[in-house]
Amino acid sequence: MSSNKLKLISLLALPAALIYGAAVSAEEMVMIPQGSFTPFFLKKDSVSSNAASKVKVAAFWIDAAPVNNREFQAFVSHHPDWHPTNIKKIFSDAHYLDHWKSAQGADGTADLDTANPDAPVVNVSWFAAAAYCEAQDKRLPSTDEWEYTLNDNDRDKENLQKQIIRWYSVPNRAPLSVKGQPANGFGVFDLAGLIWEWTADFNSYMAPPDSRNSGDKTQFCGSGSLSASNLDDYAAFMRYSYRESLKGSFTGKNLGFRCAKDAK
Amino acid sequence: MKVTLKHKLLLSLILACSYPAFADNHEHHHQQQTAVATPSTDSVFNITDNWTAANGNTFQLSAFGGKPTVIAMVYTSCQYVCPLTVQNIKRIERSLSAAQAANANFALFSLDPERDTPAKLAEFATLHNITNPSWTLAQGNAGSIRKLAVTLGVKYKKVDSGDYEHDATIFILDKDGVVKYQADAMSKNMNGASDALKALLK
Numbered sequence: 001m002s003s004n005k006l007k008l009i010s011l012l013a014l015p016a017a018l019i020y021g022a023a024v025s026a027e028e029m030v031m032i033p034q035g036s037f038t039p040f041f042l043k044k045d046s047v048s049s050n051a052a053s054k055v056k057v058a059a060f061w062i063d064a065a066p067v068n069n070r071e072f073q074a075f076v077s078h079h080p081d082w083h084p085t086n087i088k089k090i091f092s093d094a095h096y097l098d099h100w101k102s103a104q105g106a107d108g109t110a111d112l113d114t115a116n117p118d119a120p121v122v123n124v125s126w127f128a129a130a131a132y133c134e135a136q137d138k139r140l141p142s143t144d145e146w147e148y149t150l151n152d153n154d155r156d157k158e159n160l161q162k163q164i165i166r167w168y169s170v171p172n173r174a175p176l177s178v179k180g181q182p183a184n185g186f187g188v189f190d191l192a193g194l195i196w197e198w199t200a201d202f203n204s205y206m207a208p209p210d211s212r213n214s215g216d217k218t219q220f221c222g223s224g225s226l227s228a229s230n231l232d233d234y235a236a237f238m239r240y241s242y243r244e245s246l247k248g249s250f251t252g253k254n255l256g257f258r259c260a261k262d263a264k
Numbered sequence: 265m266k267v268t269l270k271h272k273l274l275l276s277l278i279l280a281c282s283y284p285a286f287a288d289n290h291e292h293h294h295q296q297q298t299a300v301a302t303p304s305t306d307s308v309f310n311i312t313d314n315w316t317a318a319n320g321n322t323f324q325l326s327a328f329g330g331k332p333t334v335i336a337m338v339y340t341s342c343q344y345v346c347p348l349t350v351q352n353i354k355r356i357e358r359s360l361s362a363a364q365a366a367n368a369n370f371a372l373f374s375l376d377p378e379r380d381t382p383a384k385l386a387e388f389a390t391l392h393n394i395t396n397p398s399w400t401l402a403q404g405n406a407g408s409i410r411k412l413a414v415t416l417g418v419k420y421k422k423v424d425s426g427d428y429e430h431d432a433t434i435f436i437l438d439k440d441g442v443v444k445y446q447a448d449a450m451s452k453n454m455n456g457a458s459d460a461l462k463a464l465l466k
Contacts, residue, residue, distance in 0.1 A: 088305040089306050090415060091310065126414055127414070139407075201421065203410075203418070203419045203420070204419065204420065205420070205421045205429050248414035248415060248417075
């Protein structure tokens with residue numbers, strides 16, 4: 001009886017500890033401890049090279065949720081360069097903050113009228129996202145950091161992948177408010193289900209460390225390559241492909257971001 | 265290589281089949297770019313990060329204003345692609361008359377902020393016999409390098425060895441800092457780039 005009780009308590013306590021045990025700062029960032037993960041493109045059919053195919057990630061802070069419309073509006077009002085009427089063409093395409101434009105916006109104003117303030121901000125270019133983070137004394141997370149956070153130390157992996165694939169198969173719609181779904185094991189919300197997110201180095205190659213030994217000279221400090229040997233992690237393949245297709249000035253109806261910070 | 269090609273094909277197939285989540289705004293880019301005519305907002309000179317030249321001087325990209333500029337992103341420890349890139353930029357330079365060459369800028373931006381100090385860049389210039397004052401070799405920080413690379417569309421990644429996998433592209437900017445031409449830095453033929461630069465020098 002008492003052992004059963006204990007079991008029940010630990011069952012209840014464990015997930016709670018995983019979620020609430022994470023360090024959360026005043027600005028709602030979560031400390032992600034150092035660790036490693038295997039990105040899908042480093043997965044090998046042979047088990048022998050397991051250790052070599054891990055990507056190490058140093059500890060860092062990451063926003064618990066994507067930046068929302070309210071937060072981004074506060075940024076824009078303090079940094080008029082990033083207002084839709086002022087933004088330089090080299091920093092964004094013409095759809096920048098499209099969802100803010102009210103029906104009667106003939107005067108060129110853009111505001112939150114038509115957007116849910118608690119929904120992640122979308123229609124932002126990489127440059128705008130990077131500028132926002134810089135203004136908060138933060139930075140965009142690296143792709144490795146972002147993927148490592150999503151990977152969540154392989155907790156509940158199958159469910160996560162199913163959830164992501166299900167989301168990918170649903171047509172675009174205006175994103176819902178942040179934090180509508182439970183946080184992952186790190187205490188981070190909405191990595192999947194609402195939006196795609198910019199990373200600092202979205203314009204990286206998916207380059208396995210040994211690609212330069214492939215004998216192809218043009219790959220040697222030239223072009224890296226996608227050499228995924230299996231596509232079991234289809235969801236990840238979709239994410240990396242999507243990033244690969246982006247340019248810094250692009251905006252998307254479902255493309256937003258969150259910020260990160262070094263652990264120092 | 266085979267694997268690469270196969271996946272690239274697969275990738276374009278996936279993109280072409282337009283998964284709903286991919287059906288994003290950038291399909292319409294082309295039309296918009298031709299419709300709006302405000303060239304100055306197109307300029308890379310809108311980036312205001314500081315760079316350090318091989319001679320130690322600090323500058324911003326707008327310092328290249330007034331003359332067309334040939335730009336590439338390289339790193340000096342690179343054994344194969346980067347020397348070839350430099351040779352190709354020099355071929356472009358040689359295709360110009362002396363007067364024309366004096367009216368153009370040639371700039372190499374390092375992808376490697378740790379190793380490519382101004383001193384190292386000066387050494388690299390000497391090694392490649394770069395003496396013309398119209399050349400600039402520049403060191404930035406990780407953030408300014410990433411921003412320039414994103415602006416130009418240069419993909420790169422630092423690999424575990426400390427080297428960089430990167431695109432090898434030569435860019436030609438007009439005197440207002442707008443990218444007008446791109447050449448494959450591995451190509452044996454720089455005629456297109458030379459012609460583009462000469463057209464900007466007229």
